[in-house]
Amino acid sequence: MGISNDTREGAAFMTLFRRTNRLPGKDARRDDNRPNDDADVPPSLQHTLDNFKDCMDLVHHAFPEINVNLVYFGHLVGAEELSRDVTIPLTNIRENEVQALLTRNQYKLTTNSKSLIKGILNGEAAIFHNDNVYLMDVYKPEARSIQQSETETVITGPHDSFIETASANLSLIRRRVKSSHLKVIKLEVGEVTKSIVYLLYIEGIANMEYVRELTDRINLIEIDAVHDGNMLIQYIDDFPNSVFPLFSTTERTDTAVSKLVAGRIVGILDGSPSVFSAPSSFFEFMASPDDYYQRWATGTSLRVLRFIALFITLTFTALYVSVTTFHYEMIPEALLLTITESRSKVPFPPIYEALLMEVTIELLREAGARLPTKIGQTIGIVGGIVIGQAAVQAGFTSNILIIAVASSAIASFVIPSYVMSASIRLVRFGLIIMAGILGDLGIALGIAYLVVHLSGLTSLNSSYLTPVSPNNFKDWRDVFIRAPFWALRRRPSQSRSPNLVRNRMKK
């Protein structure tokens, strides 16, 4: 019996799988797996209860004396909301008053089964009276309190960050943008999970073409579930095979709002604190809100520092490999003996030595990220001693390489976006290997390939390398430096805003 049951279930599962696969295109999505879930079926208590068969967390509350049935999910609704809007009014009336109560317009009359079921799943309470069904929104999900972002900290500036509840995130943005021009589009993603995506834009500032394009792309997603904003953007980006993130994500409310007023579109996925914005450029990932909260000179030097860090993290180890393997002429005389001396004890060629250390650093970083903070610290100390001291003393690596590897690791963490920083670290390995094969020529080829690749990328059909390609010198003042605010008069060219001027401040 058990075996046959398993086989049957397996077969059913396979059929389901095959069917979903076979069904072509968009219409397939609209076709739900449950045959009795059609829109034209009139809503009824029995039909609803059949639908939620075996859902033991469903609450069914009957009021036989007034001929009312109440159906809802207890953990989706707020106890206070429920008793205030549903239970208390229903317990204190007689049957002939029920109809009058329910025609108040806060109770929504529902005429099809599908929206009824969707309503219940979205935390509404369904009230069955005679043949009519009314829905009352009493949704109040459990939510984490608003805390400081762990991945994007700033020293000065707002510390609140998004949480997993979309409504809370929306309220955080609404609180900061008190304008009726802030428009919200509600979309749904995930065939099983039905996660809600809100697209936010400011009317008159955002380019509606981008809004339409983004809406279309999200509507085209066919997937069972999307769990995070960073995952969502991979379904809608222009080049899924590129290592670089094509839309920037943030957990910071101030960053999200700044993207909005710059004319970009912001997307909130329910259940994820990562809010994405589109379109994005490569250089956006190098900016931190700190740049704007400090004086412009400080902000500018921080920007410049980050670009230096980008360069260091990409090339420093590769340069070590190419110099010690091919270009001994490049070493300054004062450094020559030190490098030769520490290299002379190492049994591997420079390329393997460098890859070994880089992998070790990545191991440490990954271990540190997975472990709880307290153990993570221990890992850091152990790793620091092992890599810093013992590896050199044991003649495993040269100490100049330790400096190169450590400084490029540190430099990689200077890049504010974690996703971008991880991409850059991956690219670095390619450059190291190229340096080991062809020396400086290899590094030059690698960087050339990188630049070619980057210039081919687009984000929501706009160039990823804006404002360098296509060039727009006026934009540079908010990309490579952070010019004083009086000079930042226009919104970024990438957002193609119909309303370009953002600042009328006098010098």
Next chain:
Amino acid sequence: MYKVLRLFLTVLLFGIVTGCGDQRILEKLGLIQTTSYDIAPGSDEDESKQKLLISVTIPRPDSGTGTGSGGVNREFLTAIAQTSKGGRVNLSRQTELQLVSGQLRNTLFGLSLAKQGIWEHIDTLVRDPSISPKVKITVVNGNAHDLLAKNYPFHPRTGQYIDRMLEKESHSQVVPSTTLYQFTKDYFDDGIDPIAPMIKEAGDNVKIDGVALFQKDRYIMKIEPKQALIFAMMRTDIKQGDLNVDLSGQNRNNEHVTLSSLVSHRSVHVTPHNGNFRVDINIKVSGSVLEYIGVLDLENDKDRSTIEKLVSEYVQANANEMIAVMQKNRVDSLGLGKNIRSTLHYAQWHKMNWPDTYQRIEVKFHVNVRIKDYGMFTK
């Protein structure tokens, strides 16, 4: 699918073939720091049959046996060969390292070789793309091999010691900073002859021994170290330098002046003069008095201008003396030919036999020394 496979294979290939190709892994290289050229001892008198004595010094931090000076060890290799690259093969047989010249800093030429001409060796150096055009050329008054072979116990590694000393001294204009590039340029340029610093061994030290003057690529004469600064002022503008003047030549007894922070500016005027040329070289010098011993009073304006006059005369006398010797030896190290050439059409210049004309031209130095300050102290 094939695309992915191809990509994977490419990446795999990168991992496997790494280590092939024209690699120069640092610790396997013998980085020649200084090389010296001499005529091999006991060679034939006939120049064409003479052999070269080539020596190289290689810094070796890891060789434990040597008793190198300054605490850092070096490897010293010597070979006798017909040509300099032939010598390289010979040297290579003596070491486990791959000899490379990309870190070459200095080349030393023994005096006897320099007298025969050094162009063919310079030519080999210039042709090698791994050798920097900034490599120094130095003439050793004596045997270059012996100077390089010796360890100087109170100084860094011999090669580095010489290199750094020349570097420092060329800053204060005692010796010219002659590089491969400079030498080649002067060698091929019309109307100028190359020069090079000269050093010699002096017990536990190596000593600057003036400036070697070449005619084309043959060593002809040298400028004494005490005249070297004046020679530098005759040749070019200087921005730094110290000059020690003994005024006994100007009929003053026991009077000495030391000028420092010298800044000089020279201008050359060429006048055609009955089929010959007259060259006037004005040198304006200003500096501070570092030391004065004698009867005059530095704070007195009149006395100070006397000192200025005496120093001017001293410099002028030295300059005239030097140019006379240079003209006699037909070495145009000041590049006066270039100044004259620029006043002529090329055909005229070409027709003229410059080395002969050089001997006959009239060269006059006009020196004007000005004392900028004379110290903080007042009586």
